[in-house]
Amino acid sequence: MREIEFRAKVKRSLQLEQIKNGWIHGGIFENKIISRNTNEGSICAGFCSKVEIMPETVGQFTGLTDKNGKKIFEGDIVEIIEIDAFGNLDWNRLKGKVMFSEGAWLVTDNRSFAIPLWSEINEIKVIGNIHENPELLEVSE
Incomplete structure (x- = not known):
């Protein structure tokens, strides 16, 4: 549990x-x-x-930790570094906030994109939260 x-x-x-x-x-x-x-x-x-x-x-603990062992809470801003098929880092980077929706913990980039939090747990890092660091989610145009 x-x-x-x-x-x-x-x-x-x-x-x-x-x-x-x-x-x-x-x-x-x-x-x-x-x-x-x-x-x-x-x-x-x-x-x-x-x-x-x-x-x-208020943010609930997701039950998961990032790659550095830090607890991940609802409202955290995380960075996910995806690895390509050849094991190369920096293939794709995503910053998003952690949220709970329809029975699942998700990472969303404030647009229409969302991925399950647990699917990226090996390459995820907490970099802030939406209350103290909202600028981390701003998209440059």
């Missing part, structure tokens, strides 16, 4: 060790992320804290 986890940007600056660069991970309930401190050396080990979040930034 895959891990159920969400990620969201916190509404205001808090000094909790579960918050990394303004983002918190955990379960979600009523626009709050329920995060558990898993640092056993901490005085708060096992303590759950509710943190108010920006609902528009």
Whole structure:
């Protein structure tokens, strides 16, 4: 069974060790992320804290990681480098956002193109997210 986890940007600056660069991970309930401190050396080990979040930034964990082992969340911007039949890299590059649609995790390039996320998992890299790096998806004309 895959891990159920969400990620969201916190509404205001808090000094909790579960918050990394303004983002918190955990379960979600009523626009709050329920995060558990898993640092056993901490005085708060096992303590759950509710943190108010920006609902528009919530993204679910896909259950997959990129080629560097980084967790892939809904709303991430990824780069896929396809390999040709001869094993050459850079044959085709695609940048797109991760989204959930019709029962599947997809990568879409903001136009009509979408591919299943799992089909490209060996050559995919998280390069940002739509909330902090929307310019990564801009198409030059």
